[in-house]
Amino acid sequence: MYKVRDMFQINENYLKLQGSYLFSTIASKVAAYAAANPHREILRLGIGDVTLPLAPAVIKAMHGAVDEMARQETFRGYAPEHGYDFLREAISRVDYRSRGADIDPDEIFVSDGAKSDSGNIGDIFSTQNRIAVCDPVYPVYLDTNVMGGRTGFMNPADGRYEGVIYPPCTEENGFVPQLPEEAPDIIYLCFPNNPTGMTIPKAELQRWVDYALEHGSVIIYDAAYEAYIREDGIAHTIYECEGAKKCAIELRSFSKNAGFTGTRLGFTVVPRELRCGDVSLNDLWERRQSTKFNGAPYIVQRAGEAVYSEEGRRQTAEQVDYYMRNAACILEGLKSAGYTVYGGVNAPYIWLKTPGGMTSWEFFDHLLEEAAVVGTPGSGFGPAGEHFFRLTAFGSYENTKAAVERICRL
């Protein structure tokens, strides 16, 4: 007879997570509308995924790398866990040194994207740390900290997890989070921002860096939308701020600047100067990655290298320009129709205030029913997103223009 024992236990923190109903609710509402209106074309400005194909320079590099993998002499096996030198050097040169930020290749850790890095980075921090996330927020920062045990339960009354500091990003503060009175240990910042499409001036970001240095906090800075910055006075990397190498980790992605959402490539910068007492966070992250990650594919890293070539930079910049033309079309169209709109100048997201005090979901239903246009309810990104709505610039220009015309006719 087997001895009966107590069952294994799960990570109960997962049970604190709220169901992620946002995109599934959108999908089921859209499916119901499509079934009831089979002849009406639905225009989708909801999802944050790119639509243009990979740039020719990127495709050429991928084909070349595939051919290398086909020959005995040039075949590659496991990639270095932290990325090939050819890519780390290109990133260091173009993304950092050219902007006056002194980041070495060995401070750059190539990965399969910013979503996994933003979740995995929690591995190197104590579960006792108190986190701050902006409200509204890209939900991955919050949910991965819930999973990691860095929060209490969600309070259903206000939709917030216990123990988390939530600097609000509202119309009143211009969507610029204010420094919290109670200092968090780990601060997540994302600029240009998803979902608001807003940025903060470099001087304001410097205040966060100074605050982190003063209070012994670490900033996790997500710059996935850096390529969309158009205006002066906005930092392209947090390392443009003085002292940031002592307090900040930066996450970057090839998804939105070069269309790699399905190809998968990103990187995280952990400066050697970033320390907790005697311990180097660069060493910890190196250890974490070499233990749990086996490197991004060679073919994809060659594709990433091509993004930094002269041709690749020109072609990917044209793609970003294409999306930003859509953003301008949405902004101008909605403004002229009397909507209050934010974002869309340095980011592919437009954050619009719902008209007539409608809730985010009421506006979603209204837009779908009356215009067959799909967007994302702002409340899905946090309580402060209520009464706002996110539209994305990642569709075709024709569809974007048609969607704007329909919204304007409402």
Ligand SMILES: Cc1ncc(COP(=O)(O)O)c(C=O)c1O
């Ligand atoms: C703010 C932000 N960070 C990270 C990501 C994910 O990037 P990746 O495709 O590199 O995982 C997204 C994707 O939408 C995002 O909006």
